[in-house]
Amino acid sequence: MRGWLAEASDAIVSLFFPAECRICDKLLTRASRVPICPECLASFEAPPVNKCELCWQPLVEITAAGGEPLVCRACQQKTYAFERARNFGLYDGPLVRAILLLKWERIEPLGSWFAQRLAEMAAREAQLLAGDIVVPVPLHRDRERERGFNQAGLISKPLARKLGLPHKAVLLMRIRPRPNKQLLSFEERWESVRGAFATRPGGQVDNKRVLLVDDVMTTGATLDACARALLESGAKSVIGLTVARAARNPLSAPRNGTL
Ligand SMILES: [Zn+2]
Ligand SMILES: [Zn+2]
Numbered sequence: 001m002r003g004w005l006a007e008a009s010d011a012i013v014s015l016f017f018p019a020e021c022r023i024c025d026k027l028l029t030r031a032s033r034v035p036i037c038p039e040c041l042a043s044f045e046a047p048p049v050n051k052c053e054l055c056w057q058p059l060v061e062i063t064a065a066g067g068e069p070l071v072c073r074a075c076q077q078k079t080y081a082f083e084r085a086r087n088f089g090l091y092d093g094p095l096v097r098a099i100l101l102l103k104w105e106r107i108e109p110l111g112s113w114f115a116q117r118l119a120e121m122a123a124r125e126a127q128l129l130a131g132d133i134v135v136p137v138p139l140h141r142d143r144e145r146e147r148g149f150n151q152a153g154l155i156s157k158p159l160a161r162k163l164g165l166p167h168k169a170v171l172l173m174r175i176r177p178r179p180n181k182q183l184l185s186f187e188e189r190w191e192s193v194r195g196a197f198a199t200r201p202g203g204q205v206d207n208k209r210v211l212l213v214d215d216v217m218t219t220g221a222t223l224d225a226c227a228r229a230l231l232e233s234g235a236k237s238v239i240g241l242t243v244a245r246a247a248r249n250p251l252s253a254p255r256n257g258t259l
Pocket of ligand 2: 052053054055056057071072073074075076252
């Protein structure tokens with residue numbers, strides 16, 4: 001009944017307020033709460049076939065030798081505290097614009113749409129990606145107050161609902177803000193998040209398998225720092241789930257590679 005009403009109200013809204021796709025400006029003909037046309041939604045670039053099987057870092061210039069599992073250098077060296085990571089798409093083209101829309105305009109139906117994609121991924125690898133609780137990567141409280149919401153939460157909350165798991169929005173907190181600088185170098189990124197997260201006392205993470213959710217994974221530094229805080233508080237394991245992932249990461253490149 002609720003679904004039917006929502007659809008009917010969408011139809012009425014689109015009848016009186018025709019909207020354009022926020023990516024290609026084409027008029028949206030189908031009633032939907034996601035302000036992006038089906039063609040643009042279908043154009044998001046999926047992770048490539050050749051990727052690290054643990055963290056899904058694209059490794060397009062490398063192929064696995066003789067049926068060996070493909071594992072990036074960062075994972076070989078056990079750089080990350082999270083057990084594995086998965087992403088829906090590559091951080092490029094229309095997906096960048098969609099994530100910026102989510103991030104700056106709080107388009108909750110788009111968060112739900114991304115959550116559905118992540119839920120489908122979790123179902124495809126049900127054993128490897130099993131979790132007990134869903135936790136968003138938090139913003140520092142000053143930043144969240146300034147923005148009014150945490151974009152990771154717009155994805156993690158509907159994801160938890162779809163997976164039938166508890167959503168723990170305040171379990172993890174960012175205790176040190178991100179440096180006030182737009183572009184951070186690779187080293188600065190790792191430095192800026194080291195020890196920047198902590199779990200709240202009484203957060204009840206003991207022996208839990210955590211699904212840690214964020215919008216974008218770049219170097220893995222943020223997911224790593226969050227995972228360390230969760231594991232220190234007794235979490236059993238942490239799996240990173242992000243909507244998008246940067247195609248290149250200096251940490252993953254082979255020692256003599258050109259990636
Ligand atoms: Zn479009
Ligand atoms: Zn890897």
